[in-house]
Amino acid sequence: MVVVTPTAPAVGSRRRHDRESGGLRRGSAVGLGLSLIWLSLIVLIPLAAVAVKSSDNGWSGFWTTLSSPEVAAALRLTIGEALVVTVVNVVMGTLIAWVLVRDDFPGKTIFELVIDVPFALPTIVAGLVLLSMYGPQSPVGLHLANTRVGIFVALLFVTVPFVVRSVEPVLIELDRDAEEAAASLGAGRLTVFRRIVLPNLLPAIAAGAALSFARAVSEYGSLVLLSGNLPFKTQVASVKILSLIESDNPGGAAAVATVLLVVAIVTLIAIDLLQRWAARRA
Amino acid sequence: MVRAEPPVTSRPTARQLRLVRRGGQGPGRLVMRYLVVAYVGVLVLVPVLLVGWHTFEHGLSPVWHALTDPDVEHAFEITGIASAISVVLNLVFGVGVSLLLVRSRFFGRRLLSLLIDLPLSVSPVVAGLALILVYGSNGWFGTTLEGWGFQVIYALPGIVLATMFVSLPLVVREVVPVLEEVGIEQEQAATTLGATGRQTFLRITLPSIKWAVAYGVVLALARALGEFGAVKVVTAGGVAGSTQTVTSLVEQRYGNFDQLTAYAASFVLAAIAVLCLVVITIIRPKERR
Numbered sequence: 155m156v157v158v159t160p161t162a163p164a165v166g167s168r169r170r171h172d173r174e175s176g177g178l179r180r181g182s183a184v185g186l187g188l189s190l191i192w193l194s195l196i197v198l199i200p201l202a203a204v205a206v207k208s209s210d211n212g213w214s215g216f217w218t219t220l221s222s223p224e225v226a227a228a229l230r231l232t233i234g235e236a237l238v239v240t241v242v243n244v245v246m247g248t249l250i251a252w253v254l255v256r257d258d259f260p261g262k263t264i265f266e267l268v269i270d271v272p273f274a275l276p277t278i279v280a281g282l283v284l285l286s287m288y289g290p291q292s293p294v295g296l297h298l299a300n301t302r303v304g305i306f307v308a309l310l311f312v313t314v315p316f317v318v319r320s321v322e323p324v325l326i327e328l329d330r331d332a333e334e335a336a337a338s339l340g341a342g343r344l345t346v347f348r349r350i351v352l353p354n355l356l357p358a359i360a361a362g363a364a365l366s367f368a369r370a371v372s373e374y375g376s377l378v379l380l381s382g383n384l385p386f387k388t389q390v391a392s393v394k395i396l397s398l399i400e401s402d403n404p405g406g407a408a409a410v411a412t413v414l415l416v417v418a419i420v421t422l423i424a425i426d427l428l429q430r431w432a433a434r435r436a
Numbered sequence: 437m438v439r440a441e442p443p444v445t446s447r448p449t450a451r452q453l454r455l456v457r458r459g460g461q462g463p464g465r466l467v468m469r470y471l472v473v474a475y476v477g478v479l480v481l482v483p484v485l486l487v488g489w490h491t492f493e494h495g496l497s498p499v500w501h502a503l504t505d506p507d508v509e510h511a512f513e514i515t516g517i518a519s520a521i522s523v524v525l526n527l528v529f530g531v532g533v534s535l536l537l538v539r540s541r542f543f544g545r546r547l548l549s550l551l552i553d554l555p556l557s558v559s560p561v562v563a564g565l566a567l568i569l570v571y572g573s574n575g576w577f578g579t580t581l582e583g584w585g586f587q588v589i590y591a592l593p594g595i596v597l598a599t600m601f602v603s604l605p606l607v608v609r610e611v612v613p614v615l616e617e618v619g620i621e622q623e624q625a626a627t628t629l630g631a632t633g634r635q636t637f638l639r640i641t642l643p644s645i646k647w648a649v650a651y652g653v654v655l656a657l658a659r660a661l662g663e664f665g666a667v668k669v670v671t672a673g674g675v676a677g678s679t680q681t682v683t684s685l686v687e688q689r690y691g692n693f694d695q696l697t698a699y700a701a702s703f704v705l706a707a708i709a710v711l712c713l714v715v716i717t718i719i720r721p722k723e724r725r
Binding site for chain 1: 465476483486546557563566567571575597600603663667686687698710714
C-alpha cells in the first residue's frame, strides 16, 4: 500500500518474542542521542517555536487572534469541511476496500494505482487538476471555484486513499470462517457484514478516518487555487495562516498554527490508541 | 442485493459458500463495483486526464518550449537537488531510527515513535512557519547562523529542511514493520559465528530490509519533489531562477496567466508521481514477500 498508516503496526505491539536485545548498548545510546538531536533540529524544536510564538502576546493575545471573526470563521470552515469529508470517506473508503479485496475485474491494478494518485500527486498539481475540472473552464459546466462545495470536492480528492489503505490489509487478513458459519446459519449478506465483518474493521476504519481528518484539516496546496481565499466564505485555516505570515503577523499565524498543531497531535494519539485496540483484538 | 436464502441446514451449501467467499454475486456485487469505479473514476481519473489533455492541447512544441525556459529548468534543478539531499539524509536517519526503535528497549520508545509521525499530520504551512521561526533571520538559531554567514530561509538549505521535515517519517514507517517481522535470529546466528557488528549489519540486516528501504525512499522522493506549502512559506514563493522550486513555479505562472508553463510543469511532476507509484507497485510484492 502506498499510504503510510503511521506506525503500522504500533511499535512494540507485534511479535514481542522475536525482538529484544534488552537495554541500550553504548552504540545504540549514541545512535539514540544522534537521532534525537536530528529529530529535534528538524521537527521538534521548530514546532515548539510555533507554540512559543503564539504566546508572544500572552494568553489574551492568543485568544484575541483566535476569536477574531475571520480566524474563527476560517477554523469553523476548516473543521466542518474536514468532518463532512471524513464521513463520506468512511463510507466510500470501506466500500472501495471491500471491492478491492473481495472482487476481481479486469483493470483492477490500474484502479488501485488511480486510488493512490491523490497521495503521490504534488498538492499544487492537484489544485490545478481540480481547477481544470471545476474552474471557470470546466468541461462539465461545474463551476465550483470560490465555493465551499469546491473545497469539499478538493478535500475529497486528496483524502481518497486514507480509509481505503487503512482498511484493506485488515480485510485481507480477515478470517472467513466466521462469515461462512453465519451464512450457514442463515444470515443474509448484510447481516454478516454488519455483525461479523464490520466490528473487526472498526479500528482500521477509525484510524483511516483520523488520518483523513488530519489531512483535510491541514490541506493547503490543492485549495490555494480553487478556494479563492474569500474571508468568511471560503478561507480555510492554512490559507489564513499564510496570509497572516505575509502580512507580517507571525504571532497571529503561530496562534492559528498552534490550533492545527493540537489537532494533529490529538489525531496521532487517537491513531496510536486505535492501533493498540486493534492489536489487542487480533 | 442477493440475500442468501435461509434454509436452515447445518452445513453451508456450495452456493452459500461461493456467495460468502466472493462477497456475493449478482446485481449487488456489480452495483458496488460500478459505484466504486465510477466514484474513483470521476473524482480522480477524469480530472487528471483532463490536465494531460490541457497540457498538450496545442501540441508538443509549445510544451517543450515552456519546459526549456531557463527559469523552469533552474526550478527543476533546485527541486531535484533539494529532494536528493533530503532523501539521502532521511534514508540514513530512517534506517538508524528504525533499528533503534525495533532492536532496543529504552524509556520513551513509544513517545519517540509518535513524535516521528508528527510530520504526517502537520499542515505544510505550519511546518514552513515552524522552520522560519527557528532558522529565519530573527529565529532562535537564525541569528547565530546568519552571523556565521549561513542563510537557511529563502535559500536552498531552507528548501532542504522543509522537504526533510515532511518526508521524515516515511522511510521509518516502511522499515519498522519489516524489521519486526524479520526478527533477530539470523543476526544472533551471525554473531555466534564471529561476525562483528558492522558485518552483521551490512550482510544480514541491510539485505533483509532492502525492499522496505527502497519503498520508503521512493515515497520520500515523491513527497519531497511534490512539496509545496512548506517550501512556499520558507522561500516566500521563491525567486525565479534562484530559489524557486517547480511547485512554487506552477503557482506563480498560473497566477501570471501563463497557463501553458503551469500545466507543462505540472504534467512533468504528475508523470514523475505516477512513475513513483508504478515503481512502488512493482516493489510491493517483494516487500511483502
